[in-house]
Amino acid sequence: MSEEYKSPWQIEHEKMLVAKESEKRAQAQEERREFLRRLRLTRKSDKTLHSLIQSSNSVQKNKLEEKKEQKNTLKLSMKNDASKTSSKYSSKKDSSKAFKNEGTKSGFSHEGFSFDLELDWLIPLLKKALPLLMIFFIAFVISIYSLSPLNKIGAFRVTGNSMVTSAEVASASKLNMRSSIYNIMTHKATIEAKIVNSSARVESANIKLSFPNTITVQVKEFGTIGYVEQKGKAYNILANGTKVDESVITPDKENLNSLVLKDFTDNQVKEFVLEYETLAGSLKTLIRTVTLTPSQTTSDFITLQMSDGNQVKVPLSQMEQKLPYYPSVAKSIVAPQTVDMEVGIFSKDTPSYNTEFADDNPAGLSKSLSASRAASTISSGSSSNGSSSSNTTNVSSN
Numbered sequence: 336m337s338e339e340y341k342s343p344w345q346i347e348h349e350k351m352l353v354a355k356e357s358e359k360r361a362q363a364q365e366e367r368r369e370f371l372r373r374l375r376l377t378r379k380s381d382k383t384l385h386s387l388i389q390s391s392n393s394v395q396k397n398k399l400e401e402k403k404e405q406k407n408t409l410k411l412s413m414k415n416d417a418s419k420t421s422s423k424y425s426s427k428k429d430s431s432k433a434f435k436n437e438g439t440k441s442g443f444s445h446e447g448f449s450f451d452l453e454l455d456w457l458i459p460l461l462k463k464a465l466p467l468l469m470i471f472f473i474a475f476v477i478s479i480y481s482l483s484p485l486n487k488i489g490a491f492r493v494t495g496n497s498m499v500t501s502a503e504v505a506s507a508s509k510l511n512m513r514s515s516i517y518n519i520m521t522h523k524a525t526i527e528a529k530i531v532n533s534s535a536r537v538e539s540a541n542i543k544l545s546f547p548n549t550i551t552v553q554v555k556e557f558g559t560i561g562y563v564e565q566k567g568k569a570y571n572i573l574a575n576g577t578k579v580d581e582s583v584i585t586p587d588k589e590n591l592n593s594l595v596l597k598d599f600t601d602n603q604v605k606e607f608v609l610e611y612e613t614l615a616g617s618l619k620t621l622i623r624t625v626t627l628t629p630s631q632t633t634s635d636f637i638t639l640q641m642s643d644g645n646q647v648k649v650p651l652s653q654m655e656q657k658l659p660y661y662p663s664v665a666k667s668i669v670a671p672q673t674v675d676m677e678v679g680i681f682s683k684d685t686p687s688y689n690t691e692f693a694d695d696n697p698a699g700l701s702k703s704l705s706a707s708r709a710a711s712t713i714s715s716g717s718s719s720n721g722s723s724s725s726n727t728t729n730v731s732s733n
Contacts, residue, residue: 490549493551507534557575
């Protein structure tokens with residue numbers, strides 16, 4: 336038979352079909368190999384998982400066995416204790432039987448003492464409820480305390496007061512024996528401020544609680560530095576410059592060792608105290624009486640009567656700068672002298688000074704100053720006296 340004639344494009348088509356068939360077979364073989372490989376991996380992972388499950392099961396079994404052993408040990412120890420107790424009280428069989436029966440009803444078993452109650456669930460519950468229980472407990476304690484007598488003032492004391500009475504302090508604090516200790520301590524600063532504002536004499540107040548319910552108010556008062564005479568009455572002057580409004584003494588009964596201000600206004604008293612507190616203590620003790628004596632040129636001119644018999648005239652606004660020179664000047668003069676510090680520093684015997692400057696004549700002041708400097712005996716040995724000499728020279732030039 337003759338072969339069938341095939342055209343070139345038929346031959347080419349058959350070759351393409353054969354190639355596609357071979358490619359499909361190769362792809363199928365590759366997919367089979369990949370499937371087998373994954374199957375082997377899956378089997379290995381299943382084996383691993385199975386081994387892990389078995390190991391975890393064995394661990395759990397071991398734990399359960401340990402718990403059982405612990406329970407058995409506990410039961411055994413309690414049985415031994417129960418047997419010892421029953422041997423001690425063997426003579427009281429009736430009471431022992433009653434105790435065993437009651438124990439059985441409550442969950443006890445065997446000798447009346449061993450038990451097998453599961454309480455593990457109670458511990459986490461108690462841990463969760465503990466904060467709430469604490470809040471209720473604290474609220475309960477506070478409510479009981481607020482209703483008890485310990486929350487009321489048992490005793491009220493005032494310390495550190497000399498001019499202000501304890502009754503005045505108690506009245507200013509607005510406290511009484513029914514006041515709550517809790518309210519007092521929570522509003523402590525407000526009550527202290529009321530006490531301080533109630534009197535010009537009180538510098539500070541501090542409230543303290545002593546066990547169980549004693550309230551102590553520690554008061555610090557301003558000291559009294561002297562008196563001021565106004566319109567025939569004398570009033571206390573405190574260390575902060577405040578004049579106490581209540582009249583305390585009359586001029587004829589005043590203490591001669593106390594500082595006395597005359598003809599001062601309230602503002603001038605405060606200004607004087609500010610300058611006065613800057614002086615040395617030894618110089619303060621020399622000042623007895625201070626009188627406001629304004630001149631034509633100096634409105635705040637004051638005259639200080641000293642305890643050594645001299646008097647000092649100085650502007651109030653310049654006390655801090657000029658008055659510290661007085662002790663060195665006083666050493667070189669013989670009382671009674673007047674030491675003038677209005678312009679520079681010079682001294683003159685008091686009767687002559689009062690005669691010359693009675694009219695406060697500025698024209699005659701320059702002539703009198705020259706004569707005063709010639710008569711004065713201020714020593715030039717110390718630096719302070721040297722300052723005085725230079726100040727006198729300045730006055731002369733003016």
